[in-house]
Amino acid sequence: MAVPVLNPLLVQDAVRRALDEDLGRAGDITSLATIPPGRTAKAVIAAREAGVVAGLPLSREAFRQIDPAIAFETLVEDGTRIEPGAVVARIAGEARGVLSAERVALNYLGRLSGIATLTAAFVAEVAHTGAAIVDTRKTTPTLRAFEKYAVRCGGGMNHRFGLDDAILIKDNHIAVAGGIAPALQAAKRAAGHMVKIEIEVDTLDQLSEVLAEGADVVLLDNMDPATLAEAVAMVGGRMRTEASGGINLKTARAVAESGVDMLSVGALTHSARVFDFGLDIAIG
Amino acid sequence: MAVPVLNPLLVQDAVRRALDEDLGRAGDITSLATIPPGRTAKAVIAAREAGVVAGLPLSREAFRQIDPAIAFETLVEDGTRIEPGAVVARIAGEARGVLSAERVALNYLGRLSGIATLTAAFVAEVAHTGAAIVDTRKTTPTLRAFEKYAVRCGGGMNHRFGLDDAILIKDNHIAVAGGIAPALQAAKRAAGHMVKIEIEVDTLDQLSEVLAEGADVVLLDNMDPATLAEAVAMVGGRMRTEASGGINLKTARAVAESGVDMLSVGALTHSARVFDFGLDIAIG
């Protein structure tokens, strides 16, 4: 599979904002004070644990914006599984710039690699079933495109990118619309031909209503594996099935073995630990 | 202690960007399709676990930007400890707007409350010692002001907000500058009178050099509690002492009991789990 690609225009803007946040008005006053101009350095970014790397284009961009003369050579591509000690990038240039960009570069890399690594752990749990691991909209505000990219790097699949690119009818919509049938009918009237429709159900009775009305995907929320299996049987391939509701690394396997097509996991993006990278410098 | 205050101008901008990210070009096509205009709803935001709340001004702003006519009443203030089931806000207005803003409101609230809750857990571990828990620059890019606010809500104290508001001389700076004494001397020459100077040491020998030269704060990196205690004794109150290096909830107590003034903990902001809030709706 090809490495997932990140829109470079989004990368430029995001890194710029992050550098503005870190440099403030006065810039990196520590490096300016302690490091003479012209002093060069070489550095590596090395993993301090095992996992899947994601975010190297953002790290590269941080150094590039601070000083276009800094060389940034990646030794692996995003989506690669790495071991502790693995060097993912080599950096060379003016020491001031290298140190000024370090934190922004590592903050992106650690956060996205943490997401990719957690995603890969879920993917591994369910690999024998063919089920896909998908993300949610429970992402860090303004970082969604990057976090969903990290999910792809970890082998996961993306759900909607926003409220605008697909219809997902949830319990609250059903309640306000007056039931599953009117909600689905309204959605079909409104949806363009390029928009998929998914609907959430909590019970098998609701599922029957959905099957009677038709949809592209059904979200089976908070069902135990046995109920999920029953639901999958009821659907019989007529629509795609997605399980959701507090799925974690301990429960994912049983959920997947119910036969659902997908497991959506909010924790991928809302509760991943940072992945530990360090920047080790050598005076050049 | 007064509730920490969040700059409303930063809140406006951040929420706007988050809503743009979620609404995209076509907006909340699900709510527009399934909910008639004019239909109103009441809702509550309720905690699904115990912890410390942070981020209500961001949630409020999400609803306000989507529809200024939506009422958003908070029942607790940020910084309050809450129990599972606690209702933190009541919302009333057009159902379309309430549902369109829900995810952005919860994404901020869950993330920041997660940070406040984790901070409070560290604070509780070390409360008997008088040591402060402080954050780092290992924050989510572009969310630093909010995450540091959440740390304050949890009872923690803030370290630098960026590279520009204080000097922190790290191992790499020392190496490039040619040693502790030249690095500190350069920093003092460059620093304005309103800028504090901190320096990182890994050994007691380095600490001696720092004590000879003078600084405002010394960062004792990756020392075990016994060494920390020895360092604290060497310092003898001449500068403030900060311990760092992979401190977690299991090790924090012993670190604090070494007598250091502060523990800085990257995990507060880089590895907090989301706090689980739900928006429960009732048709109005």
Next chain:
Amino acid sequence: MAVPVLNPLLVQDAVRRALDEDLGRAGDITSLATIPPGRTAKAVIAAREAGVVAGLPLSREAFRQIDPAIAFETLVEDGTRIEPGAVVARIAGEARGVLSAERVALNYLGRLSGIATLTAAFVAEVAHTGAAIVDTRKTTPTLRAFEKYAVRCGGGMNHRFGLDDAILIKDNHIAVAGGIAPALQAAKRAAGHMVKIEIEVDTLDQLSEVLAEGADVVLLDNMDPATLAEAVAMVGGRMRTEASGGINLKTARAVAESGVDMLSVGALTHSARVFDFGLDIAIG
């Protein structure tokens, strides 16, 4: 059918940019010179031809940003068919502000109403067939959300909003990918479960390949009505069919009568004439 709704956050930003463009650095120097402060005026926006109105929220926003004290009362809703002379809005407030906002307000209203009116003409041509009129990405750069809204106001349906919310495999993609089958297979591997896949074909042979491989929608490009009818018969309801290729008001009827589900028409957004509105003022 409910009136289509336009994201107010996008409206605010767009109108602000348009006012900045028109007011420049020195502002409306004519009104400032010739109209004393405090002088009030009443005005109406009246149609000078027949058609379908679209864009009133943008007009309203122009007056609001210039002077929040200006009253703007709409007499019809977007999506309404109007006759020559119809008054669509009444305005009252300081004359300076009314005249300063006039051009931006009319530029949006005329352009979008022109699109809605042209769309409605296409819709009327094919109404007896049940075929839908859909737009394209041939929109004015940066005005896409508004122009697609105008298409909905005119009774049309929206195609993709961008390159990111659905897959549309065109002739160039097929050529590069090495054929219809490999292109479709690659798309299915890459697409998430909430993403629809459409593919363009120029011949019935290509259509056979698509039918063998499967897709959500097939785009029948530049086929005459007889060939389209044959294609529709071949598809037999297994996927949705969309005709495209230089369709105009003279050819639309015959195309629709071929039995296709949709006609996509670039002219809706790239070649609509402005709709003629005037702002008639009376000194208040």
Next chain:
Amino acid sequence: MAVPVLNPLLVQDAVRRALDEDLGRAGDITSLATIPPGRTAKAVIAAREAGVVAGLPLSREAFRQIDPAIAFETLVEDGTRIEPGAVVARIAGEARGVLSAERVALNYLGRLSGIATLTAAFVAEVAHTGAAIVDTRKTTPTLRAFEKYAVRCGGGMNHRFGLDDAILIKDNHIAVAGGIAPALQAAKRAAGHMVKIEIEVDTLDQLSEVLAEGADVVLLDNMDPATLAEAVAMVGGRMRTEASGGINLKTARAVAESGVDMLSVGALTHSARVFDFGLDIAIG
């Protein structure tokens, strides 16, 4: 005459916004799915009708921003008359980037060339008279600088760029100011020495008042050719004369032959059809 020049800073910003609009959060998912990284392509942009080209710098910028390694060679300059089939640019680079930028590049090029072509048609109608064809402020919001550039490419002349760079006293200003004399006097008091003053009249009586008071330009609104000729005679070269009011390709010649210096034509920018260009690709 030199080719009109477009401010490259405005081009950068506008193209960036247009690409953001088209690429959204997930980017060009079709090209990413179906085209392997590294696959190159060559393409040409070719005219499918006759007219005047305008907008090549915007097209070039679209490819450049997507991928700076894409080569974009123009074969003609903006302002050139071209025939059907004419190749205006050659493109070579990674196929993904070429296809991702295509639509934005063509949307600008088609729209601006449409304006240039329509302008040139008006210019040709009146060429024998020496009258100039000028545009209005009835431009697409936020695209004014580009659309006025296209008018220049077509041989037209620009009127005001906004409310701030010249004074144009219209009927509404006259009414509020209490007549032509007080309006002109107020304008002269307020205007700096680098600001021209134009005033609109509907009748020859009004024109007499203007001639008594003096102005730089008089706008003769909605007069028939005979009345225009009379007005031109009355003015006798003391100020410049501009005819306006629904002038179209059928009426322009007669209007120009009245002897006015200029015809201002809103249709140049508010009702031009797109010019049809295609991007024809060959796998590299």
Next chain:
Amino acid sequence: MAVPVLNPLLVQDAVRRALDEDLGRAGDITSLATIPPGRTAKAVIAAREAGVVAGLPLSREAFRQIDPAIAFETLVEDGTRIEPGAVVARIAGEARGVLSAERVALNYLGRLSGIATLTAAFVAEVAHTGAAIVDTRKTTPTLRAFEKYAVRCGGGMNHRFGLDDAILIKDNHIAVAGGIAPALQAAKRAAGHMVKIEIEVDTLDQLSEVLAEGADVVLLDNMDPATLAEAVAMVGGRMRTEASGGINLKTARAVAESGVDMLSVGALTHSARVFDFGLDIAIG
């Protein structure tokens, strides 16, 4: 004369950027630390010297953005001459907000009032001659609209607002164009009918060339009063005359008495001292 009006949209943006600059990421940490929430205050902005006030709308906006509940009442209008001790505004609201906005409010007010006051001093020097005092493009980058507004408040007149709204042919343009005649001819060919043309001359010989060719305004650069008088006589009212070149308060009178229509003075905006205002607070 009516008070000059400042575009409120420009005011909003500028003040927002200024507050962002001053508040940074952590906000006004002094006021947050020392002033309890809810504590109110009353304050006045009082002049500490004599002059002409300009910039009150920017000051008002600073308080409004920080806290819309703060009351800001102006006692004079921009353009008013004030004496030492004069109170120009009364403020009441939460003490935190009042103090947080103070510096931005005073920085704008002091700077613009300084410009207005200096302008008024020049205007007074030349009042007996009827000559106008005009500004230049030697303004603070990004503050031009405000500084030119301050010039109007001081009784001055504005020159061009930018490179785009009028033609001013300077010595360098003449040199590159190959002389005065070709430069003027080129300018006339290129200029639209709403654009004025001014040309700079250093000698009376050059002036003769200009008179032969024609222009709207002639800039007489660095001429002594006697030469200026000769130039004015040569022009004989055929175009407007503007003197420039290091004019200061000591030389302005003699320059004006030469009979020129205008004196342009860079110092108005590039070398005005701040006007001293203070914010005096009383606990509410």
Next chain:
Amino acid sequence: MAVPVLNPLLVQDAVRRALDEDLGRAGDITSLATIPPGRTAKAVIAAREAGVVAGLPLSREAFRQIDPAIAFETLVEDGTRIEPGAVVARIAGEARGVLSAERVALNYLGRLSGIATLTAAFVAEVAHTGAAIVDTRKTTPTLRAFEKYAVRCGGGMNHRFGLDDAILIKDNHIAVAGGIAPALQAAKRAAGHMVKIEIEVDTLDQLSEVLAEGADVVLLDNMDPATLAEAVAMVGGRMRTEASGGINLKTARAVAESGVDMLSVGALTHSARVFDFGLDIAIG
């Protein structure tokens, strides 16, 4: 001492805004009209008086953004003392671009060099005493980072960059907080360990209170030299001392000889005259 360094990201943004302000929508219509494309020019930027240069990176950036092909070679570095006639930069490239960027380049350079020059004059006055000259927050809105950089170029030292990076308790805070002791205690409770605390006093009695409570810096406001000397004696090196209050070039020496550590001077940034640079062009 190393040359102070200016954050290039801030430079890019500021120059971009300044160019947008100057070029407007239509660009440099004079240069476009009078100078043929392709015509090249060489130019120098030369000092017309003596002083200290600051702002060359901003000037360079203005030419670079207008036309990256323009060569800009600096002959001195910011912070250098120069004599009248000194050439600080050589420029070569297309004449249109050179002239279009000229004013923005000179506006930054003149303003910042004016500040550096005035700062250097103050520094020279007090050099024999060891006292430092420091700036204030009385800077031009949105130009603070550049103006504080200019102060460093002139040999001065920076005070706070904003309200967020240090605590400065002024008379108004003391009044609201209920006195010096409660204000200082509140500040110490709230301040993080990397934040310095300064407090303003007007009398020696207040100074005694501050000495009893402790602070990092004391601001001695509006004291005469004798009182300052007494204050310095009272402090006895326990905190740093800063004199403020209308200090000018005539009074600075006596103030500094009182023994204070620093003099803060608002005039450095709020009342510096522009430094006179000219761009002298030679056709290339």
